[in-house]
Amino acid sequence: MIKRALISVSDKSGVVEFARELSSMGVEILSTGGTAKALREAGVAVTEVSDYTGFPEMMDGRLKTLHPKIHGGLLSRRSNPKDMEDIKKHGINTIDVVVVNLYPFEQTIAKPNVTFEEAIENIDIGGPAMLRAASKNFQDVAVIVEPGDYSPVVQELKNSGGEISRATKLRLAQKVFAHTGRYDSLIAGYLAKAIG
Secondary structure, eight states: OOOEEEEEESOOTTHHHHHHHHHHTTOEEEEOHHHHHHHHHTTOOOEEHHHHHTOOOBTTTTBSSOSHHHHHHHHOOTTOHHHHHHHHHTTOOOOOEEEEEOOOHHHHHHSTTOOHHHHHHTOOSHHHHHHHHHHHTTTTOEEEOSGGGHHHHHHHHHHHTSOOOHHHHHHHHHHHHHHHHHHHHHHHHHHHHHHO
8 A cells, every 4th residue: 555655856747636646545745845845835735855854955955865764765675574674663664656757957958058067967866866766676666757657557546446566666667767777878978078
């Protein structure tokens, strides 16, 4: 049963409706920055990640989700008694769904006259880390990187009484690794050009 979702997106297409559906099913929503603000303004109950972790966002938002309460919640294997003992001992809750799309690096570098500094600031760090952690633990965590998957996931949750199948989670995890692989390739290509 899905209890907790972390939602942090730069592309907010459809995210309010998706979060509203999850919330109506009793799912606790964790979120950051602009996403939390958009959800709150739309009337969706949300817990800021900084309140959840007890650690403030800092460095102009560079540091917000890189925290054991986030990654422990994503990486803990529900069938592993030691993992479950560890997270309980440290006050970490499981996170069952992650919805993240990355800083718009590709769109940023496509802008005319973009500065190198602006490009670098649009390299997402926490997003890929959460995506990869959740995807590695796909047996227990559903991870969504594309807004087009919101509706099918909601439908599956409704049809199954609050569960997401292993097959769906595996398909979503594969999408994540393809997405992050492409993202890293774009950054590597940009930096190669900057080297000259």
